[in-house]
Amino acid sequence: MSESIPLPHLSTDQDFDGPSFAPIYTTTVTVSGGEASHGRASGHARSDDGTLDLNLRTPPELGGDGNGTNPEQLLAAGFAACLHGALSLLARQNGLDPEPIAVDANVAFGRDPADGGYALHLDLIVNWPGVDPELAAPLLEQADSLSPYTRMMGGGAPTTITLAT
Numbered sequence: 001m002s003e004s005i006p007l008p009h010l011s012t013d014q015d016f017d018g019p020s021f022a023p024i025y026t027t028t029v030t031v032s033g034g035e036a037s038h039g040r041a042s043g044h045a046r047s048d049d050g051t052l053d054l055n056l057r058t059p060p061e062l063g064g065d066g067n068g069t070n071p072e073q074l075l076a077a078g079f080a081a082c083l084h085g086a087l088s089l090l091a092r093q094n095g096l097d098p099e100p101i102a103v104d105a106n107v108a109f110g111r112d113p114a115d116g117g118y119a120l121h122l123d124l125i126v127n128w129p130g131v132d133p134e135l136a137a138p139l140l141e142q143a144d145s146l147s148p149y150t151r152m153m154g155g156g157a158p159t160t161i162t163l164a165t
Contacts, residue, residue, distance in 0.1 A: 027047055028047070031056065034056075040071060041056075042057065043055070054069055055068035056069060072109050072120070073107075075107050075122075079122060079124060080103040081103075082150075083103050083126070083149065086142075087101055087140065090139045090142050090143055091139065096135070100130060102128075104125040104127065105124050106123040107122050108121040
């Protein structure tokens with residue numbers, strides 16, 4: 001197990017008992033519409049620090065050319081990375097090797113039968129070769145409650161939509 005990249009300084013042992021949400025990290029990604037004036041079909045996404053800088057394209061299954069990533073892929077990557085990080089932290093705290101852990105995130109985009117709009121379904125599959133399933137089960141449950149992405153999906157996340165002036 002190589003540790004050349006430093007691990008985050010986050011821990012489940014450091015309790016926070018503040019009166020409100022306390023941001024630790026904030027980022028901004030700006031999406032513009034591109035040649036079709038449609039962020040999903042021909043958009044461009046760029047983070048405020050420039051490390052994320054990519055074209056967005058609709059996948060062929062939705063009528064696009066697929067020559068770029070799409071929001072569902074970005075969402076899947078975020079969910080998988082966040083759950084992986086939470087599970088890795090818990091594995092280390094329990095004396096287990098997190099190196100073989102891999103997380104697949106399957107995001108499905110489709111129609112919501114309730115109102116005809118669009119909806120997402122998300123399935124996370126943890127591959128952890130060599131771990132006893134009875135040992136892994138409570139850690140998966142803890143990781144689910146620790147990961148802010150899965151917490152957001154389960155209970156909703158505070159969201160604001162405002163028009164810039």
